[in-house]
Amino acid sequence: MAYERIEVYSPHSLAEALELLSQKQEALRPIAGGTDVMVMIKDGVLKEKELLNLSYVPELNYIKETENKLLIGATTKYREIRRSPLVNAYTPILIEAVRQIGSPQIQNLGTIGGNLGTASPAGDSIPPLFVLNSTVKLQKLGGSREVQIDKFFLGPRKTVRQPDELITEISLEKMEPGSYYFFEKLGLRSANAISIVSAAGIIGLEKTTIKYLRLSLGAVAPTVIRATEAEEEATGKELNENLIHVVAKLASEATKPITDIRGTAEYRKKATYGIIYEALYKIMKGFGKKVEYGVENTG
Ligand SMILES: Cc1cc2nc3c(=O)[nH]c(=O)nc-3n(C[C@H](O)[C@H](O)[C@H](O)COP(=O)(O)OP(=O)(O)OC[C@H]3O[C@@H](n4cnc5c(N)ncnc54)[C@H](O)[C@@H]3O)c2cc1C
Missing domain, CATH: 3.30.43.10 (Uridine Diphospho-n-acetylenolpyruvylglucosamine Reductase, domain 2)
Structure with a gap:
């Protein structure tokens, strides 16, 4: 055209x-x-x-840390996030997601702020941001506000951003050392594929007892969602096969998927169960990814 x-x-x-x-x-x-x-x-x-x-606005491109948080400027590119020692050390779950976005070409151009601005329920940086209890900074002339990530999206392509506001910063909680995590994405092929279902999880374990579980799901509802019932069910319980089944079932029941060219609603529900089951099973068997400060996790 x-x-x-x-x-x-x-x-x-x-x-x-x-x-x-x-x-x-x-x-x-x-x-x-x-x-x-x-x-x-x-x-x-x-x-x-x-x-x-926004490419020439220097104030929007950075990755910084505070005692408990990482702060990422909105125009920071996926390539920069993947290479960041801070993100690798403190929020490796975001690296897991970013490395599965698009292709090297897309990662060289695409930004984290752009993923939020597009507000697709299949946006791959978003499930990790949900389990990292992130906040989004919106700035306008003469003022700014912070919005929790689960209050930022109103529906597909809809956010609370007002026309005079820019997304300027995303703030992420640092993950606890020793916690386990996963980001799983199911697409029609391994690169340049939009997620049919995606899931992010962080789990804190005391031996085999679950101290906390945070689970989020992408592409299975009008926005990314937290599977809060599944999280509550898991807290304080023993990580075993029976519990994994219950948690995966609750997560699947939390979805409100649609049928589209990539998959049916029924398939998305079943795939959610399968993804969560497999991810938690791997952790139970000792094959999960673990946060270790100072160690490059992936890249
Ligand atoms: C071939 C291909 C493959 C892709 N694969 C994936 C994938 O696997 N996973 C995935 O999640 N996405 C994928 N995408 C989508 C896209 O790359 C991402 O959503 C990316 O993060 C968008 O970032 P951008 O900087 O290019 O955004 P832009 O295109 O520049 O902007 C996207 C939206 O955000 C708004 N916006 C951007 N920055 C700001 C800001 N600072 N403040 C307010 N609004 C803002 C824009 O107005 C627009 O509405 C793919 C795209 C292509 C073309």
């Missing part, structure tokens, strides 16, 4: 970007890596005439 003329604004500071957005509001569409926006413009899903290019 022939592109219509599009004006691109490329501010060199956050203040300038927020000023432009406050003037133009929804007429101006933020763009970071463009891996979603450009596809949507090409397909005619977006008919934007003006884009706010």
